[in-house]
Amino acid sequence: MSQKSEYIQTETGNKxxxxxxxxxxxxxxxxxxxxxxxxxxxxxxxxxxxxQGQNAAAVAIAVxxxxxxxxxxxxxxxxxxxxxxxxxxxxxxxxxxxVGEGSVVEAAVxxxxxxxxxxxxxxxxxxxxxxxxxxxxxxxxxxxxxPSFSSVEGHPGIVVEELPETAAEMLERELNHQ
Amino acid sequence: xxxFPYIHISCPCHEDRPQxxxxxxxxxxxxxxxxxxxxxxxxxxxxxxxxxGRSLLAGFTPSVSFDAGNLNLDSDxxxxxxxxxDDNNFDPRDPRSAFSLFPIENLLYCxxxxxxxxPRCVQDEIVCWYCPSCLFEVPxxxxxxxxxxxxxxxxxxxxxxxxxxxxxxxxxxGHSSSDHPTGPFNxxxxxxxxxxxxxxxxxxxxxxxxxxAQLSKLTHSPRDNEFIRLKQHYAxxxxxxxxxxxxxxxxxxxxxxxxxxxxxxxGGHGGSRKxxxxxxxxxxxxxxxxxxxxxxxxxxxxxxxxxxxxxxKCIVALATHGRKKADGYGKATTAKQRLAQPHxxxxxxxxxxxxxxxxxxxxxxxxxxxxxxxxxxxxxQTTRFRIRLVALNYIPSLTIKRLDSSITWDNxxxxxxxxxxxxxxxxxFDPISVSLLTPRRTPGTAFASRVTILCPEFDVGANTDVWxxxxxxxxxxxxxxxxxxxxxxxxxxxxxSKDPKMSTVYExxxxxxxxxxxxxxxxIPDTRDxxxxxxxxxxxxxxxxVEFEAEVDRxxxxxxxxxxxxSGASGGAVQRERVExxxxxxxxxxxxxxxxxxxxxxxxxxxxxxxxxxxxxxxRTPAAMRTPLRQVRS
Numbered sequence: 001m002s003q004k005s006e007y008i009q010t011e012t013g014n015k016x017x018x019x020x021x022x023x024x025x026x027x028x029x030x031x032x033x034x035x036x037x038x039x040x041x042x043x044x045x046x047x048x049x050x051x052q053g054q055n056a057a058a059v060a061i062a063v064x065x066x067x068x069x070x071x072x073x074x075x076x077x078x079x080x081x082x083x084x085x086x087x088x089x090x091x092x093x094x095x096x097x098x099v100g101e102g103s104v105v106e107a108a109v110x111x112x113x114x115x116x117x118x119x120x121x122x123x124x125x126x127x128x129x130x131x132x133x134x135x136x137x138x139x140x141x142x143x144x145x146x147p148s149f150s151s152v153e154g155h156p157g158i159v160v161e162e163l164p165e166t167a168a169e170m171l172e173r174e175l176n177h178q
Numbered sequence: 179x180x181x182f183p184y185i186h187i188s189c190p191c192h193e194d195r196p197q198x199x200x201x202x203x204x205x206x207x208x209x210x211x212x213x214x215x216x217x218x219x220x221x222x223x224x225x226x227x228x229x230x231g232r233s234l235l236a237g238f239t240p241s242v243s244f245d246a247g248n249l250n251l252d253s254d255x256x257x258x259x260x261x262x263x264d265d266n267n268f269d270p271r272d273p274r275s276a277f278s279l280f281p282i283e284n285l286l287y288c289x290x291x292x293x294x295x296x297p298r299c300v301q302d303e304i305v306c307w308y309c310p311s312c313l314f315e316v317p318x319x320x321x322x323x324x325x326x327x328x329x330x331x332x333x334x335x336x337x338x339x340x341x342x343x344x345x346x347x348x349x350x351x352g353h354s355s356s357d358h359p360t361g362p363f364n365x366x367x368x369x370x371x372x373x374x375x376x377x378x379x380x381x382x383x384x385x386x387x388x389x390x391a392q393l394s395k396l397t398h399s400p401r402d403n404e405f406i407r408l409k410q411h412y413a414x415x416x417x418x419x420x421x422x423x424x425x426x427x428x429x430x431x432x433x434x435x436x437x438x439x440x441x442x443x444x445g446g447h448g449g450s451r452k453x454x455x456x457x458x459x460x461x462x463x464x465x466x467x468x469x470x471x472x473x474x475x476x477x478x479x480x481x482x483x484x485x486x487x488x489x490x491k492c493i494v495a496l497a498t499h500g501r502k503k504a505d506g507y508g509k510a511t512t513a514k515q516r517l518a519q520p521h522x523x524x525x526x527x528x529x530x531x532x533x534x535x536x537x538x539x540x541x542x543x544x545x546x547x548x549x550x551x552x553x554x555x556x557x558x559q560t561t562r563f564r565i566r567l568v569a570l571n572y573i574p575s576l577t578i579k580r581l582d583s584s585i586t587w588d589n590x591x592x593x594x595x596x597x598x599x600x601x602x603x604x605x606x607f608d609p610i611s612v613s614l615l616t617p618r619r620t621p622g623t624a625f626a627s628r629v630t631i632l633c634p635e636f637d638v639g640a641n642t643d644v645w646x647x648x649x650x651x652x653x654x655x656x657x658x659x660x661x662x663x664x665x666x667x668x669x670x671x672x673x674x675s676k677d678p679k680m681s682t683v684y685e686x687x688x689x690x691x692x693x694x695x696x697x698x699x700x701x702i703p704d705t706r707d708x709x710x711x712x713x714x715x716x717x718x719x720x721x722x723x724v725e726f727e728a729e730v731d732r733x734x735x736x737x738x739x740x741x742x743x744x745s746g747a748s749g750g751a752v753q754r755e756r757v758e759x760x761x762x763x764x765x766x767x768x769x770x771x772x773x774x775x776x777x778x779x780x781x782x783x784x785x786x787x788x789x790x791x792x793x794x795x796x797x798r799t800p801a802a803m804r805t806p807l808r809q810v811r812s
Contacts, residue, residue: 123368129313129559131561141338141340141341141367141369142368143341143343143368144311144340144341145310145311145312145313146310147308147313147537148559149561156340156369156370158339164283164284165554165566165568166283166284166570167283169283170283
């Protein structure tokens with residue numbers, strides 16, 4: 001019973017916990033069938049600074065379909081000072097992305113079929129390609145690129161294993177069993 | 179080992195017999211088809227005893243067998259196998275087994291050999307090289323000439339292996355910075371904040387681009403010259419020898435002999451090798467030993483001594499003040515850092531940024547029949563495959579779940595009956611009938627656990643479209659093969675009593691069936707500290723045999739089509755043929771924990787049964803535990 005009242009279901013089938021903290025929801029796109037658990041924080045308010053008068057390209061965080069954001073994880077758009085101006089940059093997540101409990105994500109792009117474990121830190125502007133598994137407790141350094149079919153572990157995260165050809169199915173199944 | 183539970187499937191290559199032989203026999207040259215080139219193509223791999231192959235052929239079942247070791251395993255042998263016939267049982271603790279056990283995701287399937295192929299029995303071919311950091315493809319000619327590292331701007335921190343970023347040395351604050359930041363630049367690790375300015379002659383770059391060229395100028399050491407010299411020398415030697423080293427075994431033995439000869443003949447290189455009628459071929463080593471300059475070595479020793487002194491000071495400081503962080507030999511490199519660098523740096527200040535190693539996309543071939551099993555698209559950024567024959571799409575996969583959620587995987591209670599739910603999922607478009615056989619006691623250990631599969635023979639529906647589900651429920655079960663004792667299955671959900679009674683499946687849905695497996699682990703002393711292998715690890719070998727009727731392929735069905743199989747299907751309009759195959763898998767159920775007070779040897783609770791045998795009333799579980807598990811469909 002409590003399960004029903006905890007989640008709000010959107011038109012496209014996203015399930016968002018009432019206990020999650022979603023700031024700047026007008027700048028957030030959820031693709032559909034995405035689940036956001038309690039105590040998740042999504043910082044849609046941190047969007048690109050634009051000069052007065054211009055219309056901002058409003059998307060700060062785009063999340064694909066069938067994603068799963070576990071309890072108390074944080075999605076925050078990456079930021080940097082470029083040409084003397086501090087600004088946030090948009091963040092994009094693909095489909096079938098799992099973010100484990102307590103992980104902090106500041107990536108620029110995360111591809112599809114990406115499984116991020118518990119208590120990970122995905123550094124600013126990092127790019128994670130499709131079919132990647134990030135083990136629990138990994139810290140991915142800022143600006144790093146993780147190629148497809150990698151399993152990443154460590155502090156800073158390095159590729160420890162190449163995933164087999166079935167990685168997409170494997171990661172999708174892992175996501176469904178969470 | 180990975181976390182429990184895990185299921186690994188044994189690749190047939192674990193058998194003593196070289197796999198190529200069995201394949202040879204599995205694909206008899208069909209009368210309709212002249213021996214093709216590939217029938218002979220694998221001769222370099224296959225050991226040279228065709229007679230053995232023949233003899234195997236005689237015993238080989240006409241159908242597909244996944245397990246080369248149990249060639250003569252017919253249905254009559256089941257009892258034998260499940261009885262104390264240890265020779266036939268797959269022993270997961272056998273040292274050899276470790277090499278052939280893989281999760282199903284890692285296995286491929288050769289359609290031509292009808293065999294599982296593990297990473298050990300495929301041959302990789304590089305499709306393209308690319309830098310994992312900038313994701314640019316590197317042509318193989320560049321790899322040959324410039325080595326297997328990124329020649330663009332990708333460098334790793336030598337201290338922590340994170341990616342380095344180019345930053346201007348002087349942070350021009352705020353507005354004054356124009357469009358182009360001005361140099362000099364250094365490489366900065368945003369993970370550990372190491373910069374190239376930390377080096378003893380600090381490396382500073384003039385431009386933020388073409389870093390490789392700039393760095394190679396700045397960090398050119400005598401060792402690089404040495405390497406270039408050696409490379410030239412051996413390239414020349416290899417060029418001379420090219421004609422002799424064709425890919426024949428004879429050349430290989432010659433090559434080996436060459437080197438052993440070199441080892442014995444100290445001084446005169448290869449001088450002792452002339453007598454054997456081998457074509458005269460001398461591989462000259464570079465005759466100059468590595469030069470060690472004494473001054474440098476002394477310098478290093480001195481610096482190490484200073485470091486040691488500081489370290490001892492630190493320890494003293496730690497002892498007296500208690501607060502200061504003792505970082506001892508903090509300026510010395512760790513073994514890992516040292517090994518990553520070509521010039522063997524002793525101190526952190528000697529480290530140089532390392533260029534990113536390239537990665538490859540590879541296609542995979544079956545070693546036996548040379549057919550391509552995996553072929554990725556050549557573009558670096560895509561994850562698609564042109565050809566992808568993975569075992570997941572061909573052989574039924576097993577999963578195991580707890581029936582009783584109070585079971586902790588890594589702490590199983592001795593003498594207690596643990597119930598698990600073994601689910602067999604069918605990836606094929608034909609319904610299959612499955613028999614699961616397991617040794618009554620887990621083999622290979624003095625502390626055998628008792629294992630019983632309550633319903634070892636059952637059907638699994640076809641992997642039809644989800645929508646067929648609704649249609650199937652109105653139709654009778656036509657596609658299910660007859661002659662199996664389980665209740666008739668339709669593709670639709672069939673509700674069996676959730677009481678895990680003998681000889682009934684626990685649950686059956688569209689393309690998967692679940693049965694109950696009971697495990698009673700014994701009391702096992704904890705040997706992790708004293709022995710290499712973990713006696714408490716509970717691994718159950720299960721022999722999975724699958725039968726189904728498949729439509730016969732046109733002409734490339736040599737393996738099964740050579741002889742008509744026993745079930746007939748002869749001469750119908752639609753050629754259907756009974757196919758049978760089998761494989762061993764190992765279920766890592768968990769670790770046995772310490773003895774729990776109150777749980778006595780539950781002998782009456784779980785009488786010893788024959789696995790395929792007569793129904794024995796299963797111990798009743800409390801109603802709360804009988805609630806069906808949530809089924810998760812992928």
